[in-house]
Amino acid sequence: MLSRCSMLPSSSDVQSLQGLSGIRHLAESRRFKAWFLDQFGVLHDGKQPYPGAISTLEKLASNGAKMVIISNSSRRASTTMEKMKHLGFDPSLFVGTITSGELTYQYLKRRDDAWFAALGTSCIHMTWSDRGAISLEGLGLKVVENVVEAEFILAHGTEALGQASGSVRPMKLEDLEQILEQCAAKRIPMVVANPDFVTVEARALRIMPGTLASQYEKLGGEVKWMGKPGKIIYEAAMKMADADASDSIAVGDSLHHDIKGANAVGIQSAFITCGIHASELGLDSFAEVADISRVVALASKYSSCPSYVLPAFTW
The missing domain is CATH 3.40.50.1000 (HAD superfamily/HAD-like)
Known part of the structure; x- marks a missing residue:
């Protein structure tokens, strides 16, 4: 399935869910089977969870969502999950974790890929x-x-x-x-x-x-x-969640990595505006609503197209 805006996005291509119940709307209206969640800029800022992130995960889980953390972290998957636990997140809410660091480790260890075998x-x-x-x-x-x-x-x-x-x-x-x-x-x-x-x-x-x-x-x-926006990490996530592209949605704060990567594998995406692009969008505070025209212009700059735009990962 190709993204409906495989070229450059326009305001009509992107659904703006700018109220703080955007995730709830997606969960109840679309009922995606698999949710692929970025961590930094979506769930936490590296030091503490974002407001409402933990309760949102709990509600998604109770709604039947299979959630996988997909992260460009250079750490192994187990280390990432330990950090999540330390920050107050319940590991049992997730099907698993896939990181760029874990993929790199496995490819270097197995050497069953011709490119890695020649290194x-x-x-x-x-x-x-x-x-x-x-x-x-x-x-x-x-x-x-x-x-x-x-x-x-x-x-x-x-x-x-x-x-x-x-x-x-x-x-x-x-x-x-x-x-x-x-x-x-x-x-x-x-x-x-x-x-x-x-x-x-x-x-x-x-x-x-x-x-x-x-x-x-x-x-x-x-x-x-070894990671987003490459297809490798999304394909691994779909395998882990036992889901195909039509059943999946990726949630992230990076247009270049999270959203562009989702576009490449043909899955829906939700762009969280309070993360790394906040300054570019003129946002000063958490969950501040972004001007949709600025979002579209920025997405065009990065040749990416989010399916949905939300101010934060909140239910």
Whole structure:
């Protein structure tokens, strides 16, 4: 099923559900079997749940919805669910979690995909420091700092460079970009385990690995994007929920990742305006109603088309 606005959207293509009962309307009128939910910018801001998010999940579950968290987080699925639990969310409400980090880990471990099988094992590892480094345990990789020794780049974060000892060396973004220039000259591929460009963190925007990956492509480098807007994560979610495209809806705050990805696999989508695009839409407070003409213009900019527009993930 193709999105009804597969080209550029117009105001007539998008249904604006700007009251705070938008999710309830969708649940009761459309009765989607599977709900694929982004976390940052929809359910929480990285520090605390958004108002009404937990009760909305509970009501969706009681309405028979199968909910799957699909996230461009570079963390494993189990780590993501533990964080959700720590933030006050009940893991039993979800069928499961699929993250870019989990997909990356599984593809690197199995090596049953021809592209991954050809990667080699020596990698430059770009990771986190303040947010906590990503473990590569069980993957049989050799982390190197010298580009000459590297066979590929593994991008989990934007704060540090992994070391052979397992520790990390904090680095500025511009320093990581200089390493990318060296890697591009050697023409080695990159696997990006978090395709997001930015994320919401306590109402501020933080640079994410997708920014590095985009820069690497501009340098002529080859990038394997492991997550939204690629089809791979949506197809995995549909399999997990035992649902097809016509039964599913994706809810997210990123037009480039969440909505464009849903468009690519032909599923309906709900764009939450209080997330990463809030400033671009001129919004100053949570659940503030966006001007639909501005939403349509912004969606056109990102070549995406949401089926529905809501101010927040609230019942």
